[in-house]
Amino acid sequence: MTAYIVRRFFYAIPILIGVNLLTFILFFVISSPDDVARSQLGDRRVSTEAIESWKADHGYDKPLLYNPSAGGWGKFGDTIFFQKSLRLFVFDFGQSDSGRDIGYDIRQRMWPSLAIAVPTLLLGVLLNITFALVIAFFRATYIDFWSVVLCVVLLSISSLFYIIGGQFLLSKLLHLVPISGYDTGINAIKFLLLPVIIGVIAGVGSGTRWYRTIFLEETEKDYVRTARAKGLQESRVLFVHVLRNALIPILTGLVVILPQLFLGSLITESFFAIPGLGSYTIEGIQSQDFAIVRAMVFLGSLMYIGGLLLTDISYTLVDPRVSLK
């Protein structure tokens, strides 16, 4: 397995370079270094000299990808792309174009994101699996039918509606929780209740449907028929035998998103004024702060690659038939 992990690690390097290059090209198709400078210096009374001076100070005065005036390796090395990208691979994100340390900001903002994402994921999975098993238990009955209808309705509603509706009902009408905000430590709980409840409810429809499908597929298998033939209770068949064997597809969906949890959710964090990472990338794009965009895209890709690797590893843990070579 170690060889497999090392191989995957080396596979990741060209992927990360490619993603970084693509981000770089897309960003600078829309914003030139002059635009970046103007967005940092403001619109008013900005002279050409001020723009040139800002670019020189922030390393944006070089050619983008190829420097014909440099010699040798400098043709590629003495460019904005190379100078700005290389440090990412040692996790040195540097400073944002507005002067803040990106690594520090990421470390600060990942905790609030995790504070919402982890309970939402755990509660959501627990609830969805329970609902799905119960529905599978009542398969081909009116409970199954109406549960599926309800799930389809729930998954058809926009997450924005859940947020606005939840804020309206629980905070504005019933006055039970703060409508938005955040605090540290134990004081954070009252602010997390509403986003977590909404996050769980918003995911119930799709999650339950997905797990129901997995469980129903599993119940058609021979070992389930055998278990039933032996006279096991239906609940034991489902909650013990089916659940254990359905773990592989469940893990596929779950483990891949685990590392990305700390990247947060843009809409949730924005509406609940949670100072997480969800809005960090968008803020970077809106303020044309390439340093932030670059760092967050790099991190996102890394997390995704890490998630896929973890998924592969988790297969070996839940299914002894799988081995990584």
Next chain:
Amino acid sequence: MMLLGISAAHPAWNNPYPSQEAGANVMYSSFKERPKHLDPARAYSADEYSFIAQIYEPPLQYHFLRRPYELIPLTARGMPSIRYLDRNQVELANGAATAAIAFSVYEVTINSGIQYQPHPALARDSDGLYRYHQLTEEQVSGVYKLSDLTYSGTRELTAYDYVYQIKRIADPAGHSPIASLMARYIVGFDQFSEVIKTARREAGKAFIDLREYPLSGVSAVDRYTYRVLIKGKYPQFLFWLAMPFFAPMPWEAEKFYAQPGLSEKNITLDWYPVGTGPFYLAENNPNLRMVLVRNPNFHGETYPSDGAAEDKAAGLLQDAGGALPFIDRAVFSLEKEAIPRWNKFLQGYFDDSGISSDSFDQAVRFNAQGDATVTEQMQSKGINLSTAVDLSIYYMGFNMLDDVIGGNGDRARKLRRAIAIAVDFEEFISIFANGRGIPAQGPIPPGIFGARTGRDAINPYVYDWVDGRPKRKSIGSALRLMREAGFVGGVDTNSGIPLSLHFEAVARGPDDQARLNWMRKQFDKLGIQLIVRSTDYNRFRDKMLKGTGQIFFWGWNADYPDPENFLFLLYGPDAKAIHNGENASNYQNPDFDSLFEKMKNMDNSPRRQALIDRMIDIVRRDSPWIWGFHPKSFSLHHGWLRNVKPNLMANNTLKYNRINAEQRRISRQSWNRPVWWPLVAAVALLSISMIPAVVSFRRRQRRAAL
């Protein structure tokens, strides 16, 4: 008493603040965008000024109540003395001709005894040495925010600190947005910048003490007086002295923040201000909240005892002579979305609020006279409305370099004037701004010297004076102008080609689409086909810089209340496509330019007014802009927040606000009693609905077990 009893029995569960703060003398507000910079040399936006103007103190400030806006001393002992010199630096007599003035000397004397806020950069040990100017790597490793440093200190504000700050503006590393402007006026500014640039190149990342480098035009006369030498006459410099750019900066702060390791923790001067103002920044988390706390070393200032005529009746003079600031703390929470922001205001958790277009109808109604007032729902909560015409203008500009729509020829001028009549900005304000604006008659907003009122104010090329108010000319007048310009029914009579014009638009969403459709309809009244070229702001700005656009929509906010700050937007040598200035329509008229040069350095006087009248008449005739509108700011505040008067020039108004915390506590609790029964009912209903499922489950279990 009954209310208090109820309040005690039902604590507000949705209160986002700690319960122990309930009766505290704290103001709660919000901010939409996190500030980019808190360094006074760098900050230049309203978001940033709402914080730093409470912390940093320039020598002058705007009177809180008086109108028109008036400068008064802040840290200065009096208004700066101004002397004029000829080219040999010999003093000229008062009233000397502007042409004879080669230099102006501004001398500012500040009050003695003003202390800085407590700050680690100023902390000294028993030997008088700075405690934190030589931080070791180990010390830095334990510091995550400024308050992690145990000791803080202070010292007296001196004139040297003001000189130091002006040098910071000139320092190229600071990227001050006004550096290039100040280089035009402050003697020796450019040379100083060059010297510092070289010094920084040689020093690398090491701290450079700007005190060691002289700036010839700026010097401290003594501990409390400093002098600025200006090229020529520049009366607007006084206004700059009321902006945070010219607030003092202790050299110790720069030295402290320049230490290695601090910037990696975002502990920089750009994020942790050091000021003498009524508040200091106690909590700095721009992703969550910013907390300003009363500065224990504040030098003291009193609430004004006079103001505009209506202020006494409005209760704005009740606190006359009271010691400022009135509040102990101000908590600003980041609230990006309008819906939670608005609801928190209605719940009493924000003391003030703007009004988004979504909540406008819920908050504001217009009476028969067209005056805005709050709705009954707002009245029942004791919410008050403040309105003021902004010192801003949104205008539609024509690129005067364009072959069709630009130039000073009679044909193009008539075409522009016809369009100016056709584009109905009264309708625009009503549809797209909820009535929050007044149609502009020229570039200068009301309330600034040079703007006329009543019949004299109207633009006679677009409006008639009918029944005591301006009335837009009929579309027939516009069509007549079109015919005179050689366009009949929108068709060029010479070529027979229908006229189509290009509108450079920055469109971001569906709302913009509605606005653009409306714009097309306005041009359609004249038979002109308007082709909208939607783009992002970068490309739009690029087109403006290159002068390739044809028609565009843009705006300007006043830096200071002087007509020069608006008329320069039409000054030829500031043409954007030619000189990279702020004249986006690239308008050039030698008569206007010559009058502008005379007017800009004059003191306000009937003679200056006469020049402005002539200039306004020229630009109205040439019509390089459709004059658009001056927006009106509407803001709401709860009854417990007092001393609220819109002041569009002053940013340091937090110190005047007063809170009735007890009234707020009672209101909050009565508005936010927890309502449990729907939740209990829902759980009960769910439980009942599950009974058949449970029964069925048990039946199946038994069946399987058989």
